[in-house]
Amino acid sequence: MAISVDTFFLNPDVQGTLQSQIQQMIAEGILSGRFHVGEKLPSSRKLAAHLGISRITVTLAYTELLANDYITSRGRSGYYVSENAPIPPTYAPTTRTQDRVDWSRALARTFTGGDTPRKPLDWHQLKYPFIYGQADPTLFDHANWRLCAMRALGHKDFTPMTVDYFDQDDPLLVEYIARHTLPRRGVTARPEEILITLGAQNALWLASQILLGPDRKAAIEDPCYYSLRDLLVQSRCQLDPIAVDRDGLRPEAITANTDVIFTTPSHHAPTTATMPVERRKRLLERARQLDALIVEDDYDFEMAFLAAPSPALKSMDEDGRVIYTGSFSKSLFPGLRLGYLVGSEPFIRQARALRASVLRHPPGHVQRTAAYFLSLGHYDAQIRRTATALHERRRTLEDAVAKHKLTIAGRGVYGGSSLWMQAPDRIDTTRLAEILREEDVLIEPGAPFFHASNRKHNFYRLGYSSIAPSRIEPGVEKIASAIRKM
The missing domain is CATH 1.10.10.10 (Winged helix-like DNA-binding domain superfamily/Winged helix DNA-binding domain)
Incomplete structure (x- = not known):
């Protein structure tokens, strides 16, 4: 037949x-x-x-x-x-058994119900995607990434790609981070003080699992990165949300008995505020007084096109009390899921052991591909190209926002890839987002960033990393029109 x-x-x-x-x-x-x-x-x-x-x-x-x-x-x-072609599996029909387990009693812990919203998978199909943290395929260097991946898959790299490192990482990637990435942030670290992670989220989880528990207290920014708050809730620690101002976290507001301070000093999430050097010194002094540790999330520092980013808080640390997290997911593409954790050797030793018990290590071929892409200069070229494009989109977005009389609550000192926006008090931006979705416009409501006790519903975030410049002004016009109607 x-x-x-x-x-x-x-x-x-x-x-x-x-x-x-x-x-x-x-x-x-x-x-x-x-x-x-x-x-x-x-x-x-x-x-x-x-x-x-x-x-x-x-x-x-x-x-x-x-x-x-x-x-x-x-x-x-x-x-x-062919007669030798794989034979498709056959399954005998079975009668589905009834699930009689009372899962409300059987589950010792639950991990659902947090604030982290789901970003639509079809965001790229919308005409006006003001979404944050997604890659623009027109800006990514596919050709050289493919060449680096092919090189990582070559015979010479067969062992580094396929070996089970157990709790170790690709030495080429660790070396690049130690010799090139961290010095740009003023940070010095030995290989024993660096751990590769599955993105910054994984790094923050490792830190929270090691440093926190029911008897510990963590200070977090309010508003803050909602996924961080979710994982801190899972650690069952006492949470102390501290309202930020135009300069970020206020050291004097950190209460006694605080064990760990989580902060984004160089580019606050989500307001984009940058903490001045003087306040950073006061934050380190406050941590010293409390004998507390600081977990610094240094996301988005590469996207600097307005001014050079401030040195990392870790670069000012003389006590070894700052634990530093970074990520390549924002600067390359989010699906890469590759980040790093930097801290004193005793801490990294425990983080390495915990990671090994869960996933051993991030895939070897991914680490080696990234190491080649970084070391051959493709990464720096990509950063320059992306920063130039973001600068253009930033100007277009700010002009459109001014034209349509929208309010910017935070725009960042050195650049970034988003604006923190404020709607009139009576506007619920969750409802606004639902209305705009019908208009092919995607925005990010701000409520999940705030702690439940201080939840504000009239803020929203406009990302501009993935929207074409020609569509920014028409999209902003639709946002302004929807706000007026509401």
Whole structure:
């Protein structure tokens, strides 16, 4: 029996080459059981004409499938599904048993119900995505990343890519962070004081698990990064939210018996405020008085296009009480999930052991690819290109905001990739976001950033890293129009 050529079609939304799409279509047909052993495939000429592509593309796809024994060639007769092709699994129908477990009693702990909102996966399909923290594919250096990935997959790097490091990390990546990334922030660290993590979120989780418990107290900024608050709640520590002002966290407001202080001094989340040097000194002195530790989240420092970022708080630390977290997810792409934790060796030793008990280490090939991308200079070139684009979008956004008379609550000293906005008091930006979604506009409501005891509903964040400059002003116009109607 012959497989009809009409069962094949190209999906314009699928990424990859035409050759790989044809291979995938046939392999999936065999693995799903739609194509059976011995069935004849359309000729390369017929399939190429049907799909409107080059015959050589189909021929190359068939050649790859032949090599992998999915199909076989019978002289001039054509191509057939091979007898050695993977056999699709068969499952005997079973009767689903009734779940009689009382999960409300069985679960010792729950991790749902936090403030962290879900960002829509289809954000890139909206015309006006003022979303924060997502990558713009037009700015990313796909070609060189692919070359670095291919180099990491080469024979020379087979051992570094495939070996189980257990609790260690790729030495090339650690060396780059120690010799290039951290010195730019004024930080000096030995390899034993650096741990690679699955993004900054993982770094913050490790720190909270090691430093906090039911008998400990943590001071956090209010508003703050909502995912941080969620994981601190999970640690069951006592939380002390401290309202920030235009210069960030206020050291004098940190109460007695505080064990750990979480802060974003260089670029406060979400107001974008930068803590002045004098206040940083007072914060370090307050921590010294309390014998407290400080966890510094130094996100977004690379996006500096208005002025040079202030040195990290860690660079001013003379006692070893500052634990520093950084991430490549914001500057490269969020799906990379690659960050780092820097602290005194006794702390990193415990963080390394905890990480090893959960996930051993981030994937070796990801670490090695990133190490090549960084060390070969592609990362710095990408940062410069991205900063230039963000500067243009920033000017466009600020002009549009001024034109439509919206209020900026925080715009950052050295740049960044978002503006912190304030709507009139009577406006609930969660409802505003729902209305704007119908207009193809995506904004981030500000309520989740605030602690429940001080929740404010009239703030919102406008990210500009992923929206085309030409769409910024029309999008802001729709925001202003919706606010007026509300």
